[in-house]
Amino acid sequence: MATTAQLRPAADPADDITESFGGAANVAHLRRVARDFRTDTITMPTDAQVAYAAQASRGDDVEGEDATTTALEERIARLAGKEAALLCLSATMCNALAVRSHLMQPPHSIIVDARAHTFKNEVGGAALFSQATSHALTPKNGLYLVREDIEPELQLGYDVHTAPTRLIMLEDTLNGVVVPTGEVERIAAMAGAHGIPLHVDGARVWNSAAALIARDGGVQDEAGLGAALAGILAPYATASLCLSKGLGAPLGSALVGDRKVIERARWFRKAFGGAWRQSGHVAAQADWALTHHFPRLAATHELARALADGLRAAGCTILAPVDTNMVFFDAAPLGLSFDRVKAALAALDEPITLGSNRLVVHHQTSPRAVADIVETIKALAASVSEEEAAKVRSQKPAELGYR
């Protein structure tokens, strides 16, 4: 497959858009994307990425005859240190397939973090597709579950009143925090003794890998990624890896695990209506993203840290460690409500979009927008009335997690 030249990283995507992005309307949209902090799914495929996809194979993946799709699955399995991978439409689908593939016949239950995407934002899929009860736990450390949170909550044996625990589902990163592998290993050792496997919703586990490589002074390349990712995923039986979040594929997510579980998932994917035919162009855009966008994640983490430092210096509270590309902030110490901040940023000449108190940096985020957020909050804080500030400070504090 021919590749085009690697994209030159722009100093500021909003100032220096060197590509056409498929036309003027898309370039205008990209300028908004560069100032949009709602999530990292909103990045725009580049011309080089789309051109690369035009060279993809055009075989039928349901028959196992699409070379580009198969090659991507093999590449992701290798990076993840697992036997096999399955390319799917979305991370939600991968998580649903993982639950369905691990579980057999009810009664059964799964353990999840109460703030997890799988529990809060996937339409109750575990109940819908797998007839599973979810036991949602809140970690005592406020950040991620550890063995001591989970062990007392396991439903074991054949007590007729309970639905036995058959799966533990974690998330990494969770709220932008890298979950320590040592803690996951402790959970896996405990659960393994009861025959309970672990699945991780690793929609942003690429960010965890990039953060670990940066921490250890490694190189953000294929070998560096493979070593970091395989280490992170070793305690898990299965993992879902989103290709459209930070990496910036237009769609797609991969489920990895051993050959047997992926074979079951492939079967259920067909039943869910998710088996796709000429999927090569989808796989190719994801493959391009892995090669060319993964190395940019570390820079998104640096930009997120700069944002957090600026907000902290302005007087905001930062609610979680900024390990990766997310900043959870609370401007209440300045007497500012979230709605006030959001409205002021939306009213700028070049508007900035916030969704919640979770600010997400992606590889097309403008550093200038980061500076504008901090400056706008400082200006608002200087003009807020005592009366309004007192009202804001008396309200319930902002929380970590999905809205």
Ligand SMILES: *Cc1c(COP(=O)(O)O)cnc(C)c1O
């Ligand atoms: C976005 C997200 C998902 C779901 O991804 P889709 O591709 O939108 O289905 C799952 N888990 C986490 C942690 C996410 O952030």
